[in-house]
Amino acid sequence: xxxxxxxxxxxxxxAAAPAPAGVVINEIFYHAPDDLDDLQFIELYNSGDxxxxxxxxxxxxxxxxxxxxxxxxxxxxxxxVCKNLKEFKRHYGFDxxxxxxxxxxxxxxxxxxxxxxxxxxxxxQYGSRGVWPVSADGYGASLERICxxxxxxxxxxxxxxxxxxAPRPSGTPGKKNASFAPRLPPVVEKVxxxxxxxxxxxxxxxxxxxxxxxxxxxxxxxxxxAGPGTxxxxxxxxxxxxxxxxxxVTVPGAKAGQIIRIRIRAADAKGTTRSFxxxxxxxxxxxxxxxxxxxxxxxPLGFVxxxxxxxxxxxxxxxxxxxxxxxxxxxxxxxxxxxxVYVDPKTQTPTLFDFVNIPLRSGGRKVHFHKDxxxxxxxxxxxxxxxxxxFVLAEPLAYEVYRKAGxxxxxxxxxxxxxxxxPIGFQLLIEQPNKAFLRHNKVNPDGNLYKCNWFGDGVxxxxxxxxxxxxxxxxxVSLVNDLNKTKGDEQWGVIKKNVDVEQVINYFAVNMxxxxxxxxxxxxxxxxxxxxxxxxxxxxxxxDKTWGFHDxxxxxxxxxxxxxxxxxxxxxxxxxxxxxxxxxxxxxxPIWWRPPGHLSGPLLANPQFRKLFLARTKELAETVYxxxxxxxxxxxxxxxxxxxxxxxxxxxxxxxxxxVDVLHHNLDSLREHLTKxxxxxLDRDEIKTAGKFDRSELK
Numbered sequence: 001x002x003x004x005x006x007x008x009x010x011x012x013x014x015a016a017a018p019a020p021a022g023v024v025i026n027e028i029f030y031h032a033p034d035d036l037d038d039l040q041f042i043e044l045y046n047s048g049d050x051x052x053x054x055x056x057x058x059x060x061x062x063x064x065x066x067x068x069x070x071x072x073x074x075x076x077x078x079x080x081v082c083k084n085l086k087e088f089k090r091h092y093g094f095d096x097x098x099x100x101x102x103x104x105x106x107x108x109x110x111x112x113x114x115x116x117x118x119x120x121x122x123x124x125q126y127g128s129r130g131v132w133p134v135s136a137d138g139y140g141a142s143l144e145r146i147c148x149x150x151x152x153x154x155x156x157x158x159x160x161x162x163x164x165x166a167p168r169p170s171g172t173p174g175k176k177n178a179s180f181a182p183r184l185p186p187v188v189e190k191v192x193x194x195x196x197x198x199x200x201x202x203x204x205x206x207x208x209x210x211x212x213x214x215x216x217x218x219x220x221x222x223x224x225x226a227g228p229g230t231x232x233x234x235x236x237x238x239x240x241x242x243x244x245x246x247x248x249v250t251v252p253g254a255k256a257g258q259i260i261r262i263r264i265r266a267a268d269a270k271g272t273t274r275s276f277x278x279x280x281x282x283x284x285x286x287x288x289x290x291x292x293x294x295x296x297x298x299x300p301l302g303f304v305x306x307x308x309x310x311x312x313x314x315x316x317x318x319x320x321x322x323x324x325x326x327x328x329x330x331x332x333x334x335x336x337x338x339x340x341v342y343v344d345p346k347t348q349t350p351t352l353f354d355f356v357n358i359p360l361r362s363g364g365r366k367v368h369f370h371k372d373x374x375x376x377x378x379x380x381x382x383x384x385x386x387x388x389x390x391f392v393l394a395e396p397l398a399y400e401v402y403r404k405a406g407x408x409x410x411x412x413x414x415x416x417x418x419x420x421x422x423p424i425g426f427q428l429l430i431e432q433p434n435k436a437f438l439r440h441n442k443v444n445p446d447g448n449l450y451k452c453n454w455f456g457d458g459v460x461x462x463x464x465x466x467x468x469x470x471x472x473x474x475x476x477v478s479l480v481n482d483l484n485k486t487k488g489d490e491q492w493g494v495i496k497k498n499v500d501v502e503q504v505i506n507y508f509a510v511n512m513x514x515x516x517x518x519x520x521x522x523x524x525x526x527x528x529x530x531x532x533x534x535x536x537x538x539x540x541x542x543x544d545k546t547w548g549f550h551d552x553x554x555x556x557x558x559x560x561x562x563x564x565x566x567x568x569x570x571x572x573x574x575x576x577x578x579x580x581x582x583x584x585x586x587x588x589x590p591i592w593w594r595p596p597g598h599l600s601g602p603l604l605a606n607p608q609f610r611k612l613f614l615a616r617t618k619e620l621a622e623t624v625y626x627x628x629x630x631x632x633x634x635x636x637x638x639x640x641x642x643x644x645x646x647x648x649x650x651x652x653x654x655x656x657x658x659x660v661d662v663l664h665h666n667l668d669s670l671r672e673h674l675t676k677x678x679x680x681x682l683d684r685d686e687i688k689t690a691g692k693f694d695r696s697e698l699k
Contacts, residue, residue, distance in 0.1 A: 022047035025113055025124050029142040030104035033167035035468040038084035039091055040104050043173050046073035047148040056116035062109035065100035080173045091169050124152050133159035133281045134372045139334035142171030150184040159280040166331040185274035186212035186266035197350050198290045201253040208264055211245050215269035219247045227258040228305055228420035229312030256292045257421050259339055261285035282335050282370050287354035289341050294348045298640050301343035302415040304358055308337030315419055332357035340367050364427055377440050380432035390666045391544035392428045398514055398543035404624045407506045408441035409540055425648030433525045433539050447530040448475055454522040459598050475528050483602035492608040500535040501698045507538040509617040513625045514546040515559050515677055520567030521594035548673030552591035556669050560676040564686050568604035569596050614690035621681050630674055638667045
């Protein structure tokens with residue numbers, strides 16, 4: 001039963017009296033992976049020894065369903081109702097007994113089972129955080145009732161086993177729950193570990209409250225030491241009972257850079273057991289990081305620990321800054337085999353993220369956190385340092401221009417990084433545009449998110465879908481078709497109806513300020529907000545080649561004269577013959593030239609949109625992309641990174657002084673771009689005559 005993972009401590013209210021013939025809510029599947037929102041189900045179970053007639057009974061509150069008059073659940077049998085009969089059969093291979101109205105909320109909901117008179121037989125109030133298992137929150141597991149004859153409070157629910165490989169729907173509809181027990185197992189709660197992170201060799205004291213209606217038989221703690229490429233054999237030790245059901249034990253220390261993973265197993269007097277954390281959750285153990293004193297730094301520290309042997313070997317072969325082309329990597333498993341430690345530079349306090357996925361990516365790696373334990377409120381970050389020192393400076397400053405223009409953009413930071421104990425110097429941390437990014441920026445995250453790549457054919461081939469991937473690209477194809485088959489006022493009507501005009505104008509205007517030749521044809525995220533009147537928005541990505549860089553740059557040359565026609569339908573490379581069609585990508589013109597993008601082409605060529613775009617570009621050049629706004633930020637960045645540049649050069653056996661000189665040259669080139677680009681734009685006739693940016697024209 002797909003009840004979500006650890007929810008914010010919801011008190012699970014249950015029926016005051018047992019259900020007739022032992023009929024209970026037995027399984028809940030409320031959040032399937034890959035945004036399969038129609039794949040929800042609720043299972044009832046009759047634990048009695050006689051058939052239970054439930055005709056006229058209802059499911060109420062979160063969803064609504066009335067069982068037909070002839071509905072009977074045989075003894076020791078199940079009935080399943082779902083949100084979508086077709087989707088349920090496609091995934092589970094048999095027909096559900098009915099289709100309910102409404103949807104189960106992903107953040108927690110209430111399900112009531114009522115008899116024919118309206119009496120509440122049972123009420124289950126689930127959540128997705130706190131005491132509830134995380135693995136049911138979009139990782140594939142359902143929420144299973146453990147003991148069908150015990151009350152339905154939170155202690156009586158557990159996650160079903162996770163499917164192997166990438167997250168996919170699991171659960172046990174129509175059959176015995178994997179978590180079934182004839183009695184309610186002992187409850188383990190209020191677990192404490194002291195210290196929460198440890199010095200090398202320091203012992204840990206673990207305490208927990210354990211209670212059971214049938215009496216506690218035994219409480220055992222198991223611990224395992226893990227490190228880069230290594231998982232030592234698990235060891236077990238009995239916990240000692242203290243006052244009021246408080247159990248305790250001491251765990252031996254470990255070496256620096258290792259993780260101690262702890263779980264507790266309690267049995268009642270009749271032998272029914274429970275493990276805490278549950279072995280089916282995304283984090284099947286509580287984890288403590290062992291470390292030496294941290295180095296002092298002006299930036300955060302980050303430690304990547306690849307515990308899995310395959311992940312460890314892959315990281316050892318990886319060349320720092322290596323570049324990879326191609327499509328998206330397949331999703332990792334719900335439970336990763338790596339860990340990431342983030343150390344705040346001010347407090348030097350580490351935060352351990354264990355059992356996470358850290359796949360390699362171009363120039364570095366991604367870190368995928370669990371939903372209930374993000375870094376701040378970021379669920380995925382990129383740690384990277386590509387092949388040019390300048391990129392790591394330009395990219396975070398570029399995102400800051402978008403923010404100052406009023407648009408949401410990825411958050412960034414610098415992190416001094418170690419991989420499996422090997423220092424690699426500082427990297428750029430970049431937030432991944434995803435649902436958490438949208439939610440943080442107060443955007444409804446339930447729509448369609450696409451990433452535009454330079455490779456692939458057509459709208460569908462170039463736009464990689466990052467949400468509802470099973471549902472296709474129909475909305476994006478429709479938008480592009482509507483833009484291309486209309487012109488003038490009719491096209492402007494299509495734009496205003498479908499596009500968040502000011503937000504998208506800001507996106508293209510900042511691209512123009514930054515000479516971002518690589519952000520019109522590709523390298524952006526486009527998002528379609530949900531609902532009948534949902535608008536399209538655009539978000540920057542891969543901003544390393546901004547602030548005056550292109551792939552043909554020589555030395556410290558600065559690219560500042562990208563024309564104001566760039567990216568629009570009808571644009572052509574400088575000097576391109578008027579009697580020849582513009583070239584396709586990589587087939588003519590300067591190295592920085594790109595053909596118009598699927599969205600930039602028609603939008604920037606529309607007269608009304610273009611008028612506002614030029615006016616906004618002028619306004620931002622006069623008020624945002626200025627020395628007063630950005631020269632202090634460039635100076636601060638240099639001061640923050642100078643020590644990091646020296647350290648990175650030392651690690652790479654380079655000359656630290658020369659590395660600092662390169663840093664200052666690169667910072668100077670950023671200042672030069674701002675100065676020259678701003679002057680270039682403000683001197684264009686189109687910009688001079690653009691007039692005032694009038695928001696009333698957006699309506």
